Amino acid sequence: MNKIYGFFFDISGDYAHFRHIFTQSFFDTLLAPPKTTISGILAAALGYDDEIEVIDLNERVLVGVKIIKMSGFAQEIINIKNLKEKTIQFTPVYRNLIVKPIYRIYLGLEDKELIHMTREALKSPKHPLYLGISEALATIENISPIDSIKEDSTLTIESITPVIDEGNLPSHKVDKRNFIVPARRYHTVKSFKLTKRGRLPHEYIDLIMFYGGYLEFKKPIDVFQIQDERVALF
Template identity: 30%
Template sequence: MDKILVFDVWGEYAHFRKYYTTTSPLTFSIPPRTAISGLIGAILGLPKDEYLKYFSKQQAQIAVKILNPIKKVRIAENLINTKDDYFIPIKKGSHGPRTQIRFEFVKDAKYRIYFHHTDPNIFNKAKSLLLYHKCVYTPCLGITEHIANFEFIGETVIKEKSSSDFVKMDSAIPTDLIKEIKLEDGEYFSETIPTEMELDRTLKEYRKVMFERNGINGKGITAKVDRYWELDNNESIIFL
């Protein structure tokens, strides 16, 4: 790997549903690797039931950086009542036509995505579509109600680095790779996010990641890690 694509995605709201929540859906603070795969797959026009096979860790490398402070809000939404045999939007017995659920959302979400693919056809198609701000399907931030806008930042050279010193990491960092953190002024959080799924959407792998949630101008985390990747604009990242 010597080059990656860099692009920003944002929207008024985002919802990356935590897999262990049911009646009151909560959201991850950052898009999991699986959600980013879906967003890129939508831009490329890959079928919903097939795109995952193109985004294994052996094929695709993905990293994410927070650009706006993570702000979460809860909003009640009316959902169609599905408890009856037929989804009829009228009152049936003790069941009303709808049920109200409180969803948690990320407000004013904005992230920077770093993407590389081993297949040059997929890589070049993604580059062309991002460059001309085009997409085959509508990209969204987690769920279809939250349409994502995007901007191509560029194709950049990337180099693998190793260091025994502290390095400012711009992306979210998998905690299993962190040897030591230099605590600075900031708010540090960690979440366990899905990183790979099977084609039937069963969870294949999850990983705990750490990030600085204010994310103003990509504040990042200063840490010691064995290996990381450096871009030609001096950003340093680790892939999820």
Template identity: 25%
Template sequence: MGQESLDEWVADSGDGHPDRCLSFTVSGPWGHFRRVEGNVVKQTYRIIPRTTVAGLLAAVLGIERDGYYDLFASGSSAIAIEPVRAIRTLNMPMNTLSTASGNLQSLNGPGKISVKLPNPTALRQQHNYEVLVEPAYRVDVWLAETARYRELREMLESGKSHYVPSLGLSEHLAEIEYHGEFDVETVSENERIEVDSAVPNAVDDVVLRAGTRCQVEESPAFMRADSGGRTTTEFTTYAYNPDAQPLVIDGIDTVAVDGRNVVFV
């Protein structure tokens, strides 16, 4: 496919959403997306945060930490997230060692390549982690940067990744199933409709139905690099069904991807 043709395929439609997008499912036996607010129990977001999706795709592309924020910035990317399994959690106690610089020790002496690791003789600290059980999310993504979009498509098609993908914590390894590249079609403008994805910034537009559960959470959406590493610049509030079923939404623009109704952010 020529560059001009590819540009046409991934260009924004002018309706606030892209013409086409890539779609995949990320899943694993465990997941943990640490909530920003502190607690004795290290709680997890139920919906994989947009910033975590960006980090996951940066790992696929081989982009270094703090080097991908502009690529996934607002206006330069679009992401829709759909839970495809009922969301379940449990509390799991874990014994941990401090990774603060004062608690690390070098394995090699001066003048040699040195690797610093936590002191194995130090006392462990036990923390309770709230973890997701068998989480799975269908993700639709578009990137404005054509070269990166094409590279991501090639990596997903070949089933390759520069870094090992995970669902939050590095020990929660993930699998990525690529579904393909699909047209993005407008199906609703200010109409009542069932939406399969989590719905961003539209809590007041959810139409509650008997027997249908709806939960809400706010999670990081966009970040920028700074002198201290990175800073969250914007949060998104998601409404979602923890049973991985659609929600009825009234009065927001919805699009169709591969026969599913989703909302991008």
């Protein structure tokens, strides 16, 4: 593997919603931003307006996520257009929100110039940053220095983890904090492609997300070490 450079930053907001695309009767949320959302945040910070640039960035960057804090969940009712009707009609739908989340986002890139540009852009974003929806403005803090990142392995991990081996699924070990969210497997979009019909999902990924405690595997998994933290990048 070529040399990879990386850093992390914390992103927070009053609310977040990352649409779980396989729920229809109501809008459920993933617990943390998927790769495509993180790439969108980076693209907004960099000032990318061309969708091809955003898709290319998503292909090049490795990302990892750890949920630092969340206070709970809330629900709201939103009105969405009913496209099946001949006249414009709106249907009320429940949307789940995450309350006061803080995420640590880890990035890895082989392109040293781009990783430096990205870090500088996060200090002063060209466009507003959101946690999934336009009502959820985001704040960036705690941007770490850039360093080369190393491959490693571990039996335990505190970051969101992709499912690589069906025979090595983890157990969720819980600590003594008051509020936890049990580990759950989400099937979501990893990348998009541009077609004549517009942007469509290209690759999917299964991610294990949780809040509180850590995941423990039966066999060691491959991870990366960023600033003394072992994290899964995908």
